[in-house]
Amino acid sequence: MTHLIKSTALVVLSLVGSALSVAAQAQWLSMHDDATVTTYTERSELIRMDKFVNVAEMLDYKRRMRNEEGHVFRSVVIKAQYNCTDNRVRIYTVELFDERMAQGEVVHTQKVYGPWKAINPRSVEQELKNFACTGKK
Secondary structure, three states, X not given: OHHHHHHXXXXXXXXXXXXXXXXXXXXXXXXXXXXXXXXXXXXXXXXXXXXXXXXEEEEEEEEEEEOOOOOEEEEEEEEEEEEOOOOEEEEEEEEEEOOHHHOOOEEEEEEOOOOOEEOOOOOHHHHHHHHHHHOOO
């Protein structure tokens, strides 16, 4: 019985370690860089469903930022959905992190479920949408 408990504990610890290792190895692809922020998309998070693509994107700021509610953060992970045929986007989750590259503590999480909005054709968001919908940078 003791051997069974030890074996089960080792399997559980191994699975937890594997899950943490996978989370720490996100496949962030740099899409845009300027003096203020680097914008990334997470390749393994692209989930295609017909004309829609669910994505995870990250804004990695070069200095600490503060939002309207007073939360201080260094990076933001945005979960969004693109409509590939209608060139629109809607955001459904925003997470603020206290360290760069979505590391450290989550300072604030907001479930948005925002309305669809048009994408400016000459924007970083258009580059992100094009990559999400075609897989090409």
